[in-house]
Amino acid sequence: MTAIRSSHSSPSKDDLGTPVEVATTVPVVSQQYRLYRRRFVGMIGMVALNIVGGMSWPWFGPIANDTATEMGFTLDQISWLDNIQSALYLPVALLIPHLYARLGLRRCCDIGAIFLIIASWVRYSGTADSLSINASYALVMLGQVFASLAQPIYQVLGPKYSESWFDLKGRTTATMILAIANPVGSALGQLISPLVDTTKDSILVLGIIGTAATPFVFLIQSAPPTPPTFTASQQSAPLPELLRDLVGKSASPRMSNRARLDFLIIALIFGTLVGATNTFSILTSQIMEPVGYSSDTSGLMGACLLLTGLVAAVITAPLFDRVFTHHLALTAKILVPILGAAWLSLIWAAKPNNTGGLFAIMTIIGVTALTMLPVGLELGCDLTQNAEGSSSILWFMGNLMGFIFVLVENALRAGPDANPPLNMHRALIFHGAFIMAVVFLSWLIQGKQVRKHLDEQSPGVPDSGIGVIELGSPV
Structure with a gap:
């Protein structure tokens, strides 16, 4: 079955009510997927x-x-x-x-x-x-x-x-x-x-x-x-074109003003949370050892964060595929502030003789952070209709923020004469306060999943359950 598709710019209003010209690619004849x-x-x-x-x-x-x-x-x-x-x-x-x-x-x-x-x-x-x-x-x-x-x-x-x-x-x-x-x-x-x-x-x-x-x-x-799917059959716009679209300068825009705002918020939140997690992984022992925890215990805290997060991600990702298919933005509005609060709580929790409390916080951070990782990536793809371009920007932001966090928090380390010496209390204040200032932006996300909507509305999309027809011999 072949498909004929028409690409054109049609006048419409975005989610903020502003008239925009948005390029649409509409399947005209059903294609088999x-x-x-x-x-x-x-x-x-x-x-x-x-x-x-x-x-x-x-x-x-x-x-x-x-x-x-x-x-x-x-x-x-x-x-x-x-x-x-x-x-x-x-x-x-x-x-x-x-x-x-x-x-x-x-x-x-x-x-x-x-x-x-x-x-x-x-x-x-x-x-x-x-x-x-x-x-x-x-x-x-x-x-x-x-x-x-x-x-x-x-x-x-x-x-x-x-x-x-x-x-x-x-x-x-x-x-x-x-x-x-x-x-x-x-x-x-x-x-x-x-x-x-x-x-x-x-x-x-x-x-x-x-x-x-x-x-x-x-x-x-x-x-x-x-x-x-339909979007898998389409060619993504080059990254420079996506960047022009994000600032409203594209000759053939694919994103509404609302989608642009949502993606910019997601990029900032994603970058901050990935950067924060990477920074903590690097500085765990330097944060915990001055307040009385051994390097082995510090390592176990990092392992707790990762392992609990892996379990949570394995459980939740299939639910987003099959149950909460249109609730990625709602998930972010609920989990991201919880994650921010967990990071903020480390300011008071990083103290001697609080091993149980710290492991509980590591569990909360791991579960929420790794659950949100695929959610952020998928929301970026849905908003931009450009998987490789949005992923590039999001991971760029994660590494940029991580680089900045490490430099700033190393500079905020206390001196050898402090009590306790070389403590990272000021670094934890910066870490938690910066994250909390950013995570509340998640409540502004509308997160209309445009890519998913196009796939669902495309003629010829099969019921993609376990019994779907498989073409070609297994490799």
Whole structure:
């Protein structure tokens, strides 16, 4: 069954009542849509590469002192082995939509896999005994640079993969699985790196893992022969065009003024919450140890946040696909302020002999934060009708805010003469107050899910339950 579609600009009023010209793409003749079993195989490949891409970022944090002793690097130099990931993420994230438009999803993933291999062995070459300290550091840093180029590819293109291969009853779940793969990789990186006896062997293990994961790229295909939904069959606008649309300067706008406002609010909230979580993961021990908690307990708090969040995300994402399909904005209005209040409560909870209270707060943060991760990504896609473009902007904001948070909170650390010495109380005040100031904006979100509406109204959309017709042989 073929489809004829007409694209035109029709005068309408946006949700604020302002007359606008919005480009619409309307299906005229019914097209048949299909699901393929191979979508799960490709998702396995994306998840594996996303996990490995997230491992190198925190790898040197737990072994910083050992690395300084064995390789002669300063602690500041070791910190930049982690910081370079956030610094390079920003420009790379904005380049990925252009790369995707030119090469397609599979070729982008191929490039990421090549970068992972190069990163693995350039980094390991820096451990050679014959090298000077400066030469060794330069090679290890260069390896981290290549790893930094690979990581954003799988993270930014996750929502595009779910849009290209999954229907309305599986898309949010797929986005959730792909989104949490990266933080899982970061957690594994922090867990594995100190288990190896020496820094040289630790870097070798990271190289072996990175190389072993790259064949998973062969499981990924760019798009199915027949799309699963109407929007999956449409070509996204380039990122510059999306940015022009967001400021109302596009010649063929796809977004109403209300959708633009909603997306800008979501970008600020998403960036703040992702940045806050990443910052806390980096500074957990520095926040908790001055008030009497061991590094092991601090690590368990981070693990509690992640594990409870993973369980919550696994439970809630299918509900958003099949039950609360049109309530993403309402979910944000309820959960985001709760998350903000939990962060704010750390100002008073981070004190001696309050282990139970802190673990309870970590549970609340984990459950609400990781539940909201796929919700934010899917809302961005629905509002912009541009999966890779909106994902690029949202992850850019997350890393930008995280970079700012780390710099500010390190500067707010108390001095060695404070009580207790080197405490992070002022940093927690900034952390909680900034988040609370932002999260109340969630109540302004209307969140009309335009992309979902187009898919539901498109002729030829099948009942996408378990019994849907599958074309093609399983891979």
